[in-house]
Amino acid sequence: MKFVTFQHRGNSAVGVLVDDGSRLVDLTAAGLATDMRDLIENYDQRTAQIEKLVQERASALQLSEVELRAPIPTPRRNIFCVGKNYHEHAAEFGRSGFDAGSIGGTEVPEYPIIFSKPPSSVIGPGATIEWANDPYQSVDYEAELAVIIGRSGRVTENDDPMDFVFGYTIINDVTSRELQKRHKQWLLGKGIDTFAPMGPAIVTREAMGDISSKGIRCHVNDEQRQNARIGDLIFDVPTLIRAIGRSISLVAGDIIATGTPVGVGIGFNPPKYLNPGDRVRVEIDGIGTIENPVG
Known part of the structure; x- marks a missing residue:
């Protein structure tokens, strides 16, 4: 459903x-x-x-x-987010010069990189991404699959992490690249108001079926920028749930954004940042489409 x-x-x-x-x-x-x-x-x-x-x-x-509206308009806790979780995106991020926390720039993480976005960053379909909230005009897009947790508790070694999944939705992990670079820790660059468009729906795990086979795409205006499969994730959904939930008690309604594929704005030379008047459309097979204007 x-x-x-x-x-x-x-x-x-x-x-x-x-x-x-x-x-x-x-x-x-x-x-x-x-x-x-x-x-x-x-x-x-x-x-x-x-x-x-x-x-x-x-x-x-x-x-x-x-x-x-966003399926969960005001999450009770910060959104758990994952950085550099597609091989090609890890490489483009390293080459960009914006990966302030990287050693050598292009290596694939040995363990999942976890950061967060506050509930105040969430907006729904059609709502405006407020470009002026980034003082450096370095607004970028990141199409991502989001996992919705349906069961509270810690994830033990005997648990199947997928038993904690209620369903899936879409998140656009909008980012101020300059803030992300300057502050090294990513909260300020990622947590800006309106920088987490979410929706349009939550699809239950049973209805979604094999998540790894689904395609994920992003268009800015009429230009396709990102196109990948969820199966290309470096750390898959069960691995992410276990990595977070073994030490942090999960709560029903928690959200895990699983990372973005290659094709973000900083991957181009020069970077293709978002500007007022742009429209960003993110699609995931089986879930639908969320589109947001930049204003």
């Missing part, structure tokens, strides 16, 4: 997409979810009711009648 958070007649609600995504069933109006976090935490107990509601299609809304 594909779940969305949406705004309708001044109210925020959670819905499930039906009819190839042209309509949605309002789960909040049916008393099955106050918000996405509530849905994730209680999904197993409510699955049968949700499936029944979907079959009935009662009071389904046209998608054109609502405004989609």
Whole structure:
């Protein structure tokens, strides 16, 4: 199933997409979810009711009648993010001169590089990436698969990390490259307000199937900049969940952004940074598309 958070007649609600995504069933109006976090935490107990509601299609809304928001508009904790997690991107980042924490520049990390973005960075489909929030006008894009955690607790050696996955969505890990370089630690360059477009939906793990076979792409205006497979990740989804969750207790609703493929703006000579008036579109097979203007 594909779940969305949406705004309708001044109210925020959670819905499930039906009819190839042209309509949605309002789960909040049916008393099955106050918000996405509530849905994730209680999904197993409510699955049968949700499936029944979907079959009935009662009071389904046209998608054109609502405004989609980020699936989790205000995460309860920082988003866990992963740096340099595709081989070719690790190389282009090293060559760019912006990898202040690198030794030699082009090496593949031995272990996952983990940083975070605060909840205040999150925006939804169609919302504006605020270009002026980067004082150095070095705004870059990064198309990424995001994993949504559905089970709370630590990940022990006996656990299957995939048992912690509720589903997947898209994140654009927008970055101020100059801030990222100057401060070495990446929080300031990555955590800027509006620099984490997320959406359009969360697709459950079962509905998504084999994640490694899915394609991920990014277009700036009409130019394709990134095109890869999720299976090209250096550290795959189970490895990332175990690396984070062995020491940090995961919480249902946590978000892990898994890294971006080759083709970011700093990979070009000269760099192709975003500018006001640009539109950034990120697509992942099976999830959909999120597009955001730069303003």
